[in-house]
Amino acid sequence: MDFGFTKEQQMFKKEIIRFARKEIVPRVQEFDLQKKFDFESFRKLGEFGILGLHFPEEYGGGGADVITTVMAGEALGEAGVDGGLTLAYGAHSFLCADTIFKHGTEAQRKKYIPKLCSGEWIGCMGLTEPDAGSDVASMKSTAEKKGDKYVLNGSKIFITNAPIADVSVVYAKTDPDGKHQGISAFIVEKDTPGYTCGEPLIKMGVRTSQTSEQFFSNCEIPAENLLGKEGDGFNMSLQTVEWDRSALLAPFVGVSTYMLKRCADYAKKRVQFGRSIGEFQATKRKLANIRIFGEAARSLVYRIAWYKDQGKPLNHLEAAVAKLFVGDWSMGPANDAMILHGGYGYCHEYDMERIFRDSRLAPIGGGTSDIQKMIISKLM
């Protein structure tokens, strides 16, 4: 066993942290308050090479391995980048771009991947529907083949980046009577007639990411926009789970390091009863809890990444364990961090309340904690 990072990885991580602290983090709180997407920061993520990190260089990517890619997510969190921007990055690079890259034709790869890597285009992935969340197979959206076109009808909800996306990967049923095997995946571009998005939803956290419904009303797309074969959609959505349980969880690990640092700084300078609150054991306990959570989660998230780098098929039990742990066990430390800051922790001036809000997506998005427990108890 070996849990070490290479020298290059460690240096790269430091560079990302330096970059993010300088270019992105100073803007985070304001954008969160405005509930606005920070296009400039997103573009900078592209310029720095983060959006396309794991794609081959010939498609404008960085050619990095999975560990390095996951480490980039951790670094963004550690620098203090908000959960909205890291979610937008995750949905864009992994849920959308990676699906196109894996299952698209060479022409589709050439058309989309370089622009998605650079951040010139923004991507999203529409799977969830108003009446089909955890139970994906019950989705109602349909795609009917008519000549050299598919006609899409239906709606999606809670889709990250939908209102700002140039390109979407959309799942719909080509066989409305089939369950999982009836689902197919399509590429839909933003100005396609019959495709519209709702107003951004008002959310508790991850507010800088823009989330909305997608509506398809006799939306015609060229038949070649089908990804892979008809009926392959469900398996494609499962493959994004590998990223969902590694790269998308990584920022939560990084954020715990960020919280710990911020909390320690605050505890040292905040004086009550004539001493810094850091001198109270109750404060130390909170710091310890944050540290322990971060260390525990880190081992799980990199485990998924390492196996993916080895080319091994995803171990769904281990993936669900990682997701469940981050989802359910992140609540305590985020709460501790907020309370450690007292009234300031509850106010927007300090970012602890934002981190608390952002972290609450962890047990819901990408498969709820209950669904993870269902998977684990079935596979054990």
Add this chain to the structure above:
Amino acid sequence: MNYEYSQKEFELLIELFQMVTDFAADHPMDSGTADCRQNIQEALEKLGQTPYLKLGVEHVEEYNGVVTLMGAMEVVALVSPSLFLSAEYGVRVLGRALAKWGSQQQKDEFLRPLVSGTAMGAMALCEKTVNVDNEPLATTGEKQGDKIIINGRKQFVVNGPVAKIIGIAGTYDGKPAIFIVDKDTPGLVNHETEGALGYKGTAVSEITLTDCAVDETRVIGCSEKENMVSSLRLWENQVLTGASLGLMRASFENARDHAKSHRTGGKPIIAYQEVGFKLAEMLTLFQTSQMLAIRAAWTSETSPKEAVDLTLCAKVFCTESAAQVSGEAMRILGSSAYFGSNPVERAYCCARYGEIFGTSTELSRVKLGDAALGIKP
């Protein structure tokens, strides 16, 4: 990075599991009956023929020190917690002290028999309280003529009543030291400590030393820069972390098997979310503990400075998880765990030890808080 044990390591884990399971089948070690002690001694001899007792103590080709050890500890603690505790306190902790600070003569005389499983050892650290972190050791050795005279009182000495070679932590000439004392040294009195909640096969005692005279060759010292007590504690914390893994695994696997076979309302109880989801949480805690424990062990081999805090993180997380997982396993087994002894009830009782001993859960959190604040111990 590499998240897998090597083939060789893996084979060792299987071998240990088989060996201890086979032996335990007709040699009770955890029941608390009188024959447990003898059986543990015999099992120790068997372990002495494998690399187990040497791991972390001395370099063993093709194994990865404490990293391999963490997996091996899980396996031994899974099958017999009492054997595990006796081996770890009796051989590992004292053995590591001898390996690190002992003279060649001390290694030949004491370490050889310990790691070959032929002599039972003990390492006496606790005094008035379990906490030795902010209570300086009161046990002292003083030079008189060509002898060292030891006085003090040690509590909760695992293996105390059965150990031949006893390491007594104290101070000599104002500096931390370990005195190696034979069990029959005049002035050494063992009072058995009874009524333990868990680890029922392991003998524990309070040892008083009144003007115990030993040769100067029996003193193990360390350099000024080192903190002997911290090292002993760290090793003990690793032991308790390893125990937690075994106890959790015993709890989880028994609860899972029970949930799959026990039926109510026409279906196995695992089919009820209240049970199935509880098991999922238990497995999550177990796997998370395993990963954290092994990474902390790896860090102790590669960058000991970083390992200080990480070992505490692992110790707190794993021991608390073991307490929780064994408690939940009790609920899943229901009446069959509550009445009568079985591995889950045993794990439930043993798991409490881990939170209290070593650096206690509470003290560990204080130390981790201090580390975050940049306060040096």
